[in-house]
Amino acid sequence: MNKDQAIGGVILVVFIVICVLYVYAMFLSSPEIAMLVLKLTGTVAVLGVFGILGWIGYTLATTPPPPPIEELEKEIEKELEEIKEEEKS
Numbered sequence: 001m002n003k004d005q006a007i008g009g010v011i012l013v014v015f016i017v018i019c020v021l022y023v024y025a026m027f028l029s030s031p032e033i034a035m036l037v038l039k040l041t042g043t044v045a046v047l048g049v050f051g052i053l054g055w056i057g058y059t060l061a062t063t064p065p066p067p068p069i070e071e072l073e074k075e076i077e078k079e080l081e082e083i084k085e086e087e088k089s
Contacts, residue, residue, distance in 0.1 A: 022037065025037045
């Protein structure tokens with residue numbers, strides 16, 4: 001078993017343990033603990049969604065805009081002229 005398979009096995013075992021604990025906390029524990037688990041689950045879900053939205057907003061705000069199409073067309077025409085001049089030589 002290589003390192004990646006061992007890590008995958010550990011992740012699988014941790015996943016199974018967390019799922020069993022979650023089901024236990026939701027259905028087999030006191031109503032107070034079940035409500036706390038629901039609140040934590042909802043909080044993590046909402047923070048995760050808004051965290052992703054915030055990351056997207058930050059990325060859009062800090063990424064420079066692409067050059068206008070006119071500049072790209074000029075560059076392409078210039079490169080084509082250079083290629084034609086090289087072919088004539």
